[in-house]
Amino acid sequence: MEYRTSHFVFLFVIIFCCSGFSKFSYAQLLDPRQSVPGWTENCISCICEASSGCNETVGCIEGNYCGMFLIGEEYWRDADSPVLDGDDPSRPRAFERCALDPFCTSKAVNRYIQKFAQDCNRDRFVNCDDHVRLHYLGRTQCSIRINHLPYYQTFQNCMRQLTIESRG
Numbered sequence: 722m723e724y725r726t727s728h729f730v731f732l733f734v735i736i737f738c739c740s741g742f743s744k745f746s747y748a749q750l751l752d753p754r755q756s757v758p759g760w761t762e763n764c765i766s767c768i769c770e771a772s773s774g775c776n777e778t779v780g781c782i783e784g785n786y787c788g789m790f791l792i793g794e795e796y797w798r799d800a801d802s803p804v805l806d807g808d809d810p811s812r813p814r815a816f817e818r819c820a821l822d823p824f825c826t827s828k829a830v831n832r833y834i835q836k837f838a839q840d841c842n843r844d845r846f847v848n849c850d851d852h853v854r855l856h857y858l859g860r861t862q863c864s865i866r867i868n869h870l871p872y873y874q875t876f877q878n879c880m881r882q883l884t885i886e887s888r889g
């Protein structure tokens with residue numbers, strides 16, 4: 722009986738993880754070594770949802786915003802230019818190769834937020850509401866209002882949804 726149960730669980734894991742539903746899980750997006758207030762799995766996941774629907778195959782759009790977080794080359798450079806294993810930041814298109822890879826592009830986002838976290842919404846706290854603005858607007862102008870944009874509304878709905886789920 723016990724054997725059968727574990728076998729079933731094993732099968733379930735295989736089917737779930739490798740069915741092409743997704744190659745990454747939300748948990749893998751977060752670099753937990755980075756201790757910035759409000760920088761949580763829910764936060765980075767909802768930034769991913771707001772950016773592209775967390776679509777790994779979104780490619781590059783609108784003048785070179787690439788990958789599921791739709792980052793630009795300047796953002797990537799500001800995030801210390803992470804690269805795929807064996808790649809070099811100075812090689813042509815290293816930015817694109819990183820941005821299009823879920824793990825590499827998450828590295829860039831984690832680094833960017835860690836480096837430039839600030840009170841974008843000027844409520845005197847630093848939390849996820851600041852990070853979602855910083856990601857979209859960049860480090861030099863993250864106080865511009867974005868509350869009316871679909872990006873921000875998707876983010877809010879996502880956070881609400883994940884909060885409900887985590888409460889059970």
Ligand SMILES: *[C@@H]1O[C@H](CO)[C@@H](O)[C@H](O)[C@H]1NC(C)=O
Pocket residue numbers: 774776777778779780
């Ligand atoms: C992801 O983006 C690609 C390219 O725009 C699109 O063809 C595909 O349907 C999207 N996938 C999902 C799940 O939305």
